[in-house]
């Protein structure tokens with residue numbers, strides 16, 4: 262990807278805009294993905310310049326803990342904190358009610374735990390992620406305990422979904438999550454009631470968590486390009 266790639270530029274701008282909202286002394290949930298990677302980079306730069314002091318990060322994945330260490334962001338676990346001021350995370354789809362599909366990086370289980378504990382969740386996306394209805398462009402990720410893959414897929418088919426086991430890239434066999442589980446990606450013809458589907462899926466024995474985030478996001482920062490220039494739109 263070149264430096265001029267418009268999607269990369271939007272991700273960079275929006276990732277930075279979110280990092281600029283973090284205040285000194287905050288405990289910060291650190292999201293996963295290529296957009297929040299920029300947030301972590303800019304948080305590290307703000308720390309290094311001394312403009313930002315004394316923050317602690319709670320990683321949502323192996324990826325975000327590696328990046329946090331690389332950028333000098335001190336980490337804490339959920340056992341060590343009694344609150345979280347803010348979390349910044351990406352998304353694969355955002356609907357007009359600020360409901361999300363997440364899990365493109367197979368990290369949605371830890372992301373949902375961390376994001377929903379934060380006083381404020383800021384979601385950072387480029388404009389291609391905005392949809393009228395969830396499930397229109399992205400399959401819904403579901404993390405499943407390995408021994409239950411077949412019964413869970415059968416049950417999802419009975420619910421009208423078309424499940425596919427997510428396979429690794431540069432790795433033979435399925436994607437294995439940070440928790441040691443597998444991910445199925447499900448095509449639903451229409452997700453009319455995301456809150457109900459979120460509960461229905463999580464109620465299937467063997468499902469750990471699905472990628473529907475309903476009522477969790479407070480603010481969406483959208484990176485856009487207008488007249489050749491990047492700009493940030495806020496939905497709150």
Ligand SMILES: O=C(CO)[C@H](O)[C@H](O)COP(=O)(O)O
Pocket residue numbers: 292293294295296297350351352353362363364365366367368369372
């Ligand atoms: O949910 C996620 C990982 O599980 C990511 O936040 C989501 O896939 C967006 O990623 P990116 O910023 O790379 O587009």
